[in-house]
Amino acid sequence: MRVDADRLLIDSPHERQIIRFPWWVLLLASLLAVLFQIYVPATFRFLNFLEMPLLLVVYFPLMWRRQILGTTFGCALGLFQDTLSHHPIGMFGIAKTLVGYFTATVGMRFEVDHWAVRFLLVLFFFSFHRVFYWVLSNSVLHIPLELDLGRMAISGLLNAVVGIFLFNILDRTRESA
Amino acid sequence: MREFPRNFGKVFGSGAVFAREDRRGVDFRLSLFQYAVFAVFLFLIAGFWQLQIVQADAYAARANDNHIKSLPILAPRGKILDRERRVIVDNRSSFSVILSREGVQEGALRSIAEGLGVDASELLARLNRFSKRARYEPIIVKEQLNSGEVAFVEAHRRMPNYPDMELIREQRRLYPSTGIAAHLIGYVGEVSERELDTLEFARYSEGDVIGKSGVERTHNETLMGVDGKRQVVVDSAGNHRYRIGEKPAVNGKDLMLTIDLDLQVVAELAMDGKRGAVVALDPRNGEVLALVSRPTYDANRLSGRIRAEDWREIVNNPFNPLLNRGIQAQLAPGSTFKPIIAIAGLEEGLIDDNFRVSCSGGASFYGRYFKCHKKGGHGSVNLHTAMAQSCDVFFYTVGNMLGIDKIAKYAEMAGFGSKTGIDLPHEASGTVPSTRWKMENYRQKWYAGETISVAIGQGALTVSPIQLAYAMGGLANGGVWEEPHVVKSDTGKLEPHKANWNPDHIKSVVSGLYAVVNEGGTGIRARIPGIPVCGKTGTAQVASNDLVAATKDPDLYKDNAWFFGFAPCDHPEIVVATLFESGEHGNLAAPIVRDVIKAYFDKKNRGEISRRQPARVQTASSHPAPVALPAAPATPAEEVDGRPDEAQP
Amino acid sequence: METLLTRYRGVLVLVLILAAQLVMLGVQVRNQQDIRLVRVWAISAVTPLAMILDGAKSAVTDAVEGYVDLRSARKDNVALKSQVDTLRRQNEFLKAELATADRADRLLEFKQRIPSRTIAARIIGTNAAPSSQVVFVDRGASDGLVSGMAVINGTGVVGRVLDAYPNTAQVMLITDPSFAMGVISQKGRVVGTLRGLGQRRCMVDYVESHLVVEKDEWFYSSGDDRVFPRGLPIGPVVSVAQGNAFQDIYVEPAAMQRGLDEVLIVLEAVHQTVPPVATEAIPPLAPAPEKTLEELPEVSMGETSATPPAEGAAGANAAGVPPGSNATGTATPAQTHTPPARSPLATDADRLLDRYRRIGQSQNHPFGGGSVGTPPPDFNRAPAPPGAGTAATDATTTEPAVAGPAVTGTAATGTGTTGATLPGVRGTGAPAAAPAGASANTTIRSTPAPSPAAPVKAAPVKTAAPNQR
Structure with a gap:
């Protein structure tokens, strides 16, 4: 395990290469993610555990390893999602901004291509996102939401699994640096 | 773009690459620092949020108190139950809707008016009337919503374009709709400023709902719970934003009465369409079994906010429905007073069972001719017949022999002239005239001629129905008067007062009362086959004959009819007194008493009363039975307490 | 730098x-x-894409399903689905002998009439929030949608329009925590307010504890809220419990049990949100479906347009008696389903007064009156049945309080005289009536007032009635 753990951390600055993606990939992926979010669960209710926008907000900043970019991307995607909801605009924005920032920061320290890292990060940020949204909703909007931790854990695991596959697909769209 | 670690290296060192281990440690510390900074930021942001967004309301609210709403959580009052725990007074939930006047559009307002079943223009007018008040101050649009209206409010309260609506829940008293026992129970209402200044209600505060009359008032503390409180901060739109604090309510306790609903409703039915009162007591322990006063009122209408027209209707009723005639009517008792004259005569040794008076339809006393109610006269009568036939001349004679002060003495021993002490507010004490009374009140000496009227229950003598029931029940009970009460928990707590009367004398009087009902006397309408009922009719003039002749509305001055009855005669378990105002003759009041007594014994036959033990009649007896009647053979006298105690001071 | x-x-x-x-x-x-x-902006931007996706989905589905015309195949499918529903219901009806076949026909008829006042819409998206109970539909303000309109489907109430955008609208589902509507129970005509809870189940609030709501009975829209027309099915009661002040009643909305796809948005009902109140009774919210109900033969039985609460359920039945509900024949619903006559606005005192009044009536006894020689009343005799048939239950509810012990008491003393007359008469001179063949347990409820004239001797002592009670 020690060896593994060693391999998960980045050791030297030159390992932290910056990975770029074509702009259209970004745009299309975001749009599809949000559309998926509002459209697919309407037909397939069982898919409503998926948080596609969140997966993107974990993936891209993780790859970019740039805080500002990650923060902005999280913010933009979150706000877009907000506009399609019926709660005040900014709830997802704030939650995803934070996720974007943290994933970018984390990306600077971890071997982001490793599936285990991705799995754990998605699991962690999914939970973070849910809890943070819950806190926001309760404290800011005074809308008491229920926080079902068991459900959250299961959804987190499922999202992490989906995330690994999705990230593999997205890996192919990278522009070689 | 520079990364943190690189910068770090430049700032803190040579710019060369750190040793691997070192750099890791520094990185780690740096990350810690970064996260700490972030945490502080978050903390600051949270604080900023609290101050600027959330607390801003609270601060503004404190500055302007209207923004903190203190919503009472009203504690439900206890229920009022009869002696068998049947519910006489219940509670029900009631909703009012309040409307915020901010963002009110006329269209929405019309829709609200329709949904709530109120007139749209009226609602508009109401809103305009409140236009001077602060806009965020919500106004009550409608009270006592039905379920449909509640659904309407719930469905529309958060709709866009609709002003904010809020439901307020209240506990309302639910009284018998038919006015059953209304006077006994009373009603509730908001405590008035004047009441707050009195000792009785000083501990309450404005807005508290308290008992205004009846047991609701006398047992207010038992019935009333302690209201809770919920403080909420309200935003400009009237929305409850959050709760500051909550204190739960403590419910009031149920109150069990001595009233027997079976008897109560029979008495109510018997008084339907009449004016007057019925009081039924258990003379063995003073429990009030029924208390009816007519005309009655719907207490539901008097509780809470009283509608002006309801109030006007009640206040303008010439017969004053709010008067509890059972304990407040003070009227001449007429012939129902005669048993007192009889017992006084016997006790004073002035007459005995064989004492006879000749009645020729009237007699002259002190230069004035007093008529008997029977024109031809009753002939020669003794006490038994005189009682049965209600011969006035006999009692004129005995009364004259006694003199007013002796009459007063015995009347007061029986409880007339003072409050019985029933646990209801505003009991009247009645009047027992005497030389001293006249001197004190009129600064005049008593004229012997006045005694003659008092001897047949007229003149200055006034009694209330409860006094009559109490006095006669105690007399029949062997001279032991148990204080009447309507609350079950008081049974056995109150000391009776006793008169040291000779049981034989009491027996003589009771035997006369038996004859009234069962031997062709005036009270034959009270006869119940199989049940020995004793009683006495009374017909009392309301005004002098001259006045009656002069008035245009003779109905107003019709004679009042009285009747009291008890049964079984030897050991009465129930005594019922009734006042039938403008009933013309006492024998018309008798069926009222009969029905109540019949209901009692029917119930007893069903086995529902048998287990009922009198509270304080089991003391060892040193006297023989006070009465032994031919028709109803007396049972051994173990139930009568005739100990030679001191009579009422 | x-x-x-x-x-x-x-x-x-x-x-x-x-x-x-x-x-x-x-x-x-x-x-x-x-x-x-x-x-x-955002919604307008996304909607076309969503519709494209939706179209694509339909295309794919249709392609898979066959070569026929895409749209009509879809429509057929929808129609067939609903027909299956209807038939299934009809089947359950028949099985349970609850209704006749032509009623099911009328149900279909009813369903076909609904679209004329409604607009069909498809759900094209859920809300982006994870716990959201808000969906998007493909109709918007340009189709005449206004916020507040009722949204229903074949099985019942779906929700109501929250906000209408040009080509799309947000619909708040019945399960949303801020959703509320007026409902009425099928059997007891118990009126309450349904609220969403954010879960599968909804709660019916403000039902006082003395009212009777049974598990598995259905709730229907009551029309009180002036959003939903009266008589739309909501769903069955899944649990009832006595709450603090009101009962805790949970209902599972039927419309939400299967995935949502097509819905109907009630256009006219909302225009009628504030209908001119012509009658004193609560006016039906939506003339549209209400009228349809009126035209249905079995509904018009005693049903007027004023729709007093007692009759609305006939309409409710028409809207589709849910499977499993034990609807009775149309002739007797009023009687079978009348709630116990414990009026919320009366206490024991009122009920007892009424009982004694009826006892007096049955013996022609004027309370507190009567000429010399009239016998006093016998308060232990059964009261006359109340005038209105519905109040019959009243007698039953109060009966045990007064008459019950009487019976046992007599049984103990062995002087029981007759079956119908409650003993306590004690075989004295009091006349007793004994309608022969009065059945044991229903005696009190169903026998006519004992005639005072009936001779005592007619009493067959064999009747075991009193002892069985």
């Missing part, structure tokens, strides 16, 4: 962005205002 500023640029940007959003949120929260324009 290696200043602190550049070094902490990342954090700075984060803080700035967060602050900006917080301020934005703060503005919205404090002013209770929505940044509507932005939403309209």
